[in-house]
Amino acid sequence: MLTEATKQFVLEHIDDDPALLLLQRHRYPDVDVPFAVTQIEGRRKARAKLPELSATPDFEFPPQLNLEQASSEHTALFKASRYTLGKDIIDITGGLGIDSLYMSRHAKSVTYIERNPELFCIASDNFKSLGISNIRCICGDCAEILAKEDIKGDLIYADPARRDSNNRKIVSLSDCTPDITAMMGLLLDKAPQVLIKASPMLDIKSAERTLGKVVETAVLAVRNECKELLFLCGEEGERRTVCADIRSDRTCEIFCPTEEELLTAPQYSDTVGRYIYDPNSAISKARFTGAVAIHYALPLLHPNSRLCTGDMLTEDFPGRIFEVCDTIQLTAKEIRKVLPLGKANIVCRNFPQSTAELHRLLKVSEGGDDFIFATTLKNGKKCGILCRKVQKPLYKST
Numbered sequence: 001m002l003t004e005a006t007k008q009f010v011l012e013h014i015d016d017d018p019a020l021l022l023l024q025r026h027r028y029p030d031v032d033v034p035f036a037v038t039q040i041e042g043r044r045k046a047r048a049k050l051p052e053l054s055a056t057p058d059f060e061f062p063p064q065l066n067l068e069q070a071s072s073e074h075t076a077l078f079k080a081s082r083y084t085l086g087k088d089i090i091d092i093t094g095g096l097g098i099d100s101l102y103m104s105r106h107a108k109s110v111t112y113i114e115r116n117p118e119l120f121c122i123a124s125d126n127f128k129s130l131g132i133s134n135i136r137c138i139c140g141d142c143a144e145i146l147a148k149e150d151i152k153g154d155l156i157y158a159d160p161a162r163r164d165s166n167n168r169k170i171v172s173l174s175d176c177t178p179d180i181t182a183m184m185g186l187l188l189d190k191a192p193q194v195l196i197k198a199s200p201m202l203d204i205k206s207a208e209r210t211l212g213k214v215v216e217t218a219v220l221a222v223r224n225e226c227k228e229l230l231f232l233c234g235e236e237g238e239r240r241t242v243c244a245d246i247r248s249d250r251t252c253e254i255f256c257p258t259e260e261e262l263l264t265a266p267q268y269s270d271t272v273g274r275y276i277y278d279p280n281s282a283i284s285k286a287r288f289t290g291a292v293a294i295h296y297a298l299p300l301l302h303p304n305s306r307l308c309t310g311d312m313l314t315e316d317f318p319g320r321i322f323e324v325c326d327t328i329q330l331t332a333k334e335i336r337k338v339l340p341l342g343k344a345n346i347v348c349r350n351f352p353q354s355t356a357e358l359h360r361l362l363k364v365s366e367g368g369d370d371f372i373f374a375t376t377l378k379n380g381k382k383c384g385i386l387c388r389k390v391q392k393p394l395y396k397s398t
Contacts, residue, residue: 087154097123257291322387
């Protein structure tokens with residue numbers, strides 16, 4: 001347990017070598033040193049993923065694997081603010097309780113269900129120590145509990161485990177535990193809406209066909225790295241797909257294409273404009289590059305390059321924006337002329353060589369402020385686009 005002595009030990013040794021602390025455990029007779037080391041390692045790993053909780057002395061962290069499987073603070077906040085306001089929520093795969101915790105701040109009530117007794121104890125103790133009073137905790141198998149008990153809610157949240165009995169990662173929804181596809185009838189009998197978190201590696205269209213009754217799909221990225229797919233299922237609702245890229249300051253770029261934008265063919269440019277627009281990873285995952293080009297009236301460089309261009313600055317574009325310095329041939333001789341320091345960030349889009357291969361062939365080290373997009377233009381010409389990133393204003397918070 002997180003005794004006062006343990007909390008003080010963690011605070012004093014947060015930057016020390018865990019292996020050395022374990023070797024010197026005899027020096028701390030009043031502290032469960034292995035447990036304290038688990039807390040130290042958990043707080044270190046959670047600094048980026050769970051910044052608020054990693055700075056909370058009363059929050060107990062689980063073993064590393066359970067922490068890896070938990071939602072991040074950024075995605076938990078998105079789900080809580082978008083789907084749970086004023087509702088009675090049933091979290092049937094509670095885990096460490098990160099989603100339940102943040103949902104409780106927006107929801108009327110949360111029922112937390114977890115079958116792992118150790119995780120259940122950690123999460124329920126954390127809820128108490130943090131003073132959260134609107135979470136009801138139940139330990140057991142969610143399918144059995146929902147079938148036997150008179151539990152009803154406005155929304156059921158499910159984050160099925162994506163590892164098999166040999167601890168190997170799995171992607172398919174039907175292979176996860178529990179099998180949400182087999183439970184959908186029971187879940188919709190208990191709540192009018194079901195929100196399912198899935199692997200970012202899952203094929204979106206295939207998952208939507210498998211689940212059925214999907215009214216909203218959300219593709220979540222954090223700092224331009226795709227992290228989660230969310231499928232909101234129910235009998236009623238306007239069908240749409242939302243792409244969200246959550247930044248480190250908790251602001252969020254959101255793109256939700258209209259039906260017209262999805263059906264309209266984008267334009268293509270014969271030349272590289274003053275700016276290059278690189279859609280964020282959520283948009284790329286959803287295959288909405290054409291729709292975002294239509295929405296912002298920006299032509300694409302090539303059907304397969306996933307890059308937009310233009311001569312006017314569009315600051316609210318959901319992705320990275322670069323100001324073009326030059327269009328160059330990708331040869332070592334040309335690179336020496338434009339990059340005397342031999343340093344740049346290379347990004348390959350619809351190009352025969354990989355980023356690593358080009359760094360080696362061009363003798364360019366990674367880093368610095370310069371970017372080179374190695375890509376193919378509309379006319380089939382291979383080229384490099386030398387550019388620098390444009391700093392964008394803050395976006396609306398979720």
